[in-house]
Amino acid sequence: MTNARNTKQKQIILSILKEADRPMSINEIYVQVIISLPKIAKSTIYRNIDILLEQNLIDKYHLNDNEIFYRIKENRNEHKHFVICDGCKKVFDLPTCPIHDLENAMEEEGFIIKDHQIQISGICKTCAQKQ
Template sequence: MSCHGTIIDQLRAAGVRLTPQRALVLDVVYHTDGHLTADQVYERVHAQSPQVDLSTVYRNLVFLRQQGLIGELRLEGQPVRFEAVRAGREHHHALCTHCGAMLELAQADLSSLQATLLDRYGFHLEPVHLTLSGLCQACAAAA
C-alpha cells in the first residue's frame, strides 16, 4: 500500500505501532506536494478506506508530527495544514503578513539560532517545522 519503506522502517525502529490507518495517513501526506488540511487528508484517506474516522486522522497527524515526519503550517485565518517532511528537504516557512507571500527557509538558516540557544540556555532546539511572520522584500520596499 505504501511506497515509503524507509519511513516505515524508521517507525518500526522507533518501536511504534504501524496500523493501516496510520500508514494511510502517512501515505496521503507524502503523496502530495502541497499543504493539506486535516479535512483534505481525511477525504483522501476516506476514499481508500471509508471506515477510517476523522478523529483517527487527527490523532495520526498529531502523532506523525510528534515523530517529526510531517510538519504543520498555521496560517492566519485558515485551518492548520500539514505537509511531508522529506529527508534532506527539511525547511521552514516565512510568511509575509502584508501580501501573503510565503517563502521556504532552509534548515541551515536556523543553525545560528540553534547555536545561540544551546550556548545561552543549554536548550536543544528541535529541527521542527516553524512558520515565521514578517514582511517580504517587496512589501518592505513598498513600505
C-alpha cells in the first residue's frame, strides 16, 4: 500500500507542476496538493520532491533571495535557468546557459561538477516603467 500511495502523491505533485509550467515554491505546491490530499504533511511533500529530483523528473532552482523552486522537466536533458521579477514575481526564462564553457574548463582540471545555479535578481520592464 505504501508504494501505491507514494506513487499517487508523486503523480499529484507532477501534475501540479506540469499544469503550472513554471517554477513553484514548496508552499505553492503544498497549497495545491492539499486540495487532493487534505491530510498530507509538508514533510511528505518534501520527501516526494526529493525522489522526483533523484529520478530527474523535476528541477530545483534557487530564486528570489534563495527561496527554492521546483519545476517539471519536459525531457531529462532539458536545461534551463529562470529569473523572477522582484516586483510582480513573474518568471522569465534565461535565453541561454552561460555556465557550460566554465564547466568544461573546470572538468579539464579534473573538477567533477554536479550541479550549478544562476541567481539574478531585479525587476522586469513593466515594473521598471511603473517606478
